[in-house]
Amino acid sequence: MEYILKEPERQISTKIIKIWRTTNTIGHGSFLLVFGALLAASHYWDWYNWVNITLYILIGITVLSAIFSIFFEPVFIQRTWRYDVDENFIQLKHGRWNVEHTIIPMAKIEYVTTDQGPFLRKAGLYSLKIGTTASNHTIPAIPEEEALALRAQIASYANVKEDDSLG
Amino acid sequence: MDKTKNAKRYHPAYLLVELFGFLRNSFFFILFLFILNYDVTEGWVYWAKYVFLVAAAFTIGKIFLSWWLNTYEITPASITLREGVFVKKVRTIAFDRVQNKKTATTFIHNWFGLTSLTLETGTASEDASVRFPVLKRQEADEIVRVIESGTSNVLLTAVSEDKEEMEIETTAPVKTERREYFRSTKKDTLRAAFTSLSFLAIFPILLALYFQIDDFFSIEDEAENAVFFFVDHLWLLAPLFIAAILISSVIGYVQTTIRYGNYRIEADSDRIYISRGVGQVHTFTIKRNKVQAIQIEQPLLKRVWGIVEIKLISAEALSVGEGPATNSLYPFMKTKDAYRLLNELLPQYTVQDQLQRLPRNTIWLKVLRPYYFTAIALVALWIFQPGILWVAGIVFLLSLGSRLFEYFFTRYAIEGDSIQIRTGGFTTTTFITRRERIQEIKVSQSRLQRAFGVGSLGFTNRAKPIHVSSIQDVPDGLRHDFKHWFVQRKVKFE
Missing domain, CATH: 1.10.287 (Helix Hairpins)
Structure with missing residues (x-):
């Protein structure tokens, strides 16, 4: 399939x-x-x-x-920021003149954290940081409830262990 | 952790190796401070001499103290190192964490029948690798054997307390025999010496020598006479020139032999073993399934000669320490031989020959892109050195040439599980990896690219440091196909 x-x-x-x-x-x-x-x-x-x-x-x-x-x-x-999470991939897409679209497999994700600075706190927002062995990415400005739910969701999806030594 | 009676100090040759290393590292300081400026007794040079002497005393003292205090201890499953003069540090490395092994044997090691051994683990911290500066050969072999045979089925017995060697009985897992795949010949070394242009190495040395002698005898004035003399007797110059070339060729050949001579590539079902060097032997071992990607580099000159350098990319640091990295299959191999060898060693990374070129209209895109570097050079020259503004013209021509080359030489292919891209202008780099080795991908499109219906692909591989590959100006369709190809990696449905 x-x-x-x-x-x-x-x-x-x-x-x-x-x-x-x-x-x-x-x-x-x-x-x-x-x-x-x-x-x-x-x-x-x-x-x-x-x-x-x-x-x-x-x-x-x-x-x-x-x-x-x-x-x-x-x-x-x-206006141009888009993201999505399913059980296999995280997608991040942004930019108007220079459009960048990043696809990260869940299996490569090492950690996910929510951050909140003073300005974000005042607005009740969180930024979500996703780290892989290779890099880290940030989704800026997600409302509190959504952010915490997303963090839990990614953490549970990413728990899939992949054997890197195959192939 | 307390020291046990099995903790050992390094062989006393440690002192010699470290002292020699210190001398070699500070060679230029010594040359400058104590030989070229031996009679200077004032100014900053004078102070620098004192600073150097203090630093030298400190370093040498530290070498002796380190030898006295540092110990290592080998147990059946791990190595414990105690080190540090001022800050004590105890490190234990389990054998099953070790991923790469490297040895380097300098001529000092050789005298005492010793070698140095570096074990690399996969972690990213500064403690990722363990280095034994001196080890008895047998000891190093034992350690390597214990690691390679897997720790679970090792029976290790220290035969007697006073005897330093250990006897190890192993029931090694079934492994195919280690086979030699490549051994460099004299001809290879000759070609290596020639392509690495090491025969030109003598000219800087001659120049340096000239300036040194000049200080003493002020040749400048005489040189002018000498120039006139040679102009009058041009036939004298030719043999001198030939002699210089000959001498430097010999020096270059010797240098290349020391570095790349006796190059051997061996492999069994698990690992690839690479060793190189005459006098100073370096070895490198990598597990076949730890190879993350293959990188093939071809500078312009090597392209003309039909020679390639194939590098094995793995997640562990490969080029720690001095000298060129050993992670390459012989750097001066004929293209065809190299590809055949690659095919035998790592069949999952076959070099494809059905490659796509960039769309024809992208040549304009490449030429039209802003010339930032040229612009900066132009402004900088205009402000600081208006007299040589024409240099900006050369910079412009070089970047234009590089872009044209890039258009002509860029290739790509996505086939089955593997992707292959070749990029670069004057030096081309071919990168081959497999879908499951890619950590993440990024596709992008700038406004200018959109006008031409093209975009860029990027993907990340584990390496040290992280390796990001990208290819610019591929057709829009491929951008979509690439995403689609990537997401067909192992995915799960529920």
Whole structure:
């Protein structure tokens, strides 16, 4: 019998958009502060001119990146994120311009954890981390009940031991 | 855990091996500080000398203390190591956890009839491997035999307390006899010396020598005269050049012999045994069913010569320690011989010859992709070295060439349980693995790729470090087929 892979359909919470906007603002803001401080220092102590040029370029890039990742990116990521779990595979798919689709066999999964930072806690969300021998993946922003149920489900599915030495 | 009476100190040659290792590792420091700058008594060089002496005293003291304090103890099922001068550490390794074995025998080992042995377990921690810096040959053989015969049916008796060797009786499981599959000949070594371009090694040495002598005699001025002299007597230059090439060829040949001479590949039903080197013998053992994938590397030059290097990828670290990794089947084998050998050793990883090329329109895609590296080079040169801006042009031509090569040489095939991809521009890498060895897959498609109706495939294999393979710009259909192929791995229905 052939196994038919269904396209993943489950979505992540829309509340994550606001959270990403906040965290990206903080992140980019602190970069701008650091660059600004360096620029001030450079002018004050008269560092090399190329330091100034580099800093201006970096500040420019940071501002552009900030506009993108505060106003546009969170919406795109949330809208395009899909995941699904069945007894054989976990699927993760995301991205608008660069679509990435990852398929992880249950038998290769080593651990699954739920994480919650201060912002996620306020919104009542969890992120789910899945680790294999090769890598780890995160599904961001799943509502609390769903996340805990999913963790238990993956843990029970993944309990299947596979003999790696065959073949 | 207390030391028992069976705990042993290493053979005193430990001191010699470690001291020699220290000397070799600090060769350049010694050369720089005490030979090239032997008369400098001020500035940082002077201080560096003191720092080096203190560090050397510390290291040498530590070597002696380690020899005094480190012990090992072999029991029927495990090895216990006690080590550490300042921080004590006791490690016990069960034999059934050992996956790979490697030995390295330097000429110092040879004098005393010793060898060094490294046992590798499959875990990822820093304690994953156990290294015995010196061991008696018989002892190393015994350990290896105990591990290979499986611990369950081993009857081990320490014959008498004062006798150092142990006698081991085993009822080894039925195993096919160990057979030799490949032994390198003089011709192979010659080819290896030639393709590895080791005959060019003399030029840097000559150059270094020249600058050294120059410091003493200031040849520069004389050299100018010498240049004029040679220009006038060009016929003199030819024999000099030939002599230099000859000398370096001999040196290259000797070097290659030490490294790759007497290369042997043997196998029985369980394991593959690889040993190489003259004077310094390295051996490597891997279980056949632990091979995760096959990787075939071909730099441009080897491609021209029709030579390949086949590497066996396994989940354990293979290239710990010095020198090139031994996890390759002979690195200078004729393509046809290599594939035949691979077929005999690991029939589950056959190299397929029915391979697909990339769609023709992707050549434009490859050429059109942004040239980030060239752009960075251009900006950097413009700011720092505007005088040599033309270098960016060379960078551009190289990346363009690499992309064209990549289009022409990329191949792929998915057949039955195995997948084979070949990627790379100047150096191509063929990667062959099986569905159940793949840890996870990732398919992706960028906006530009979508416009061309193509995408990328990626898959991950266990190795150290984790091996991620990917192939770009394969047709959309294959992307779908690949996913479908992968999910037909062992799945369960309820």
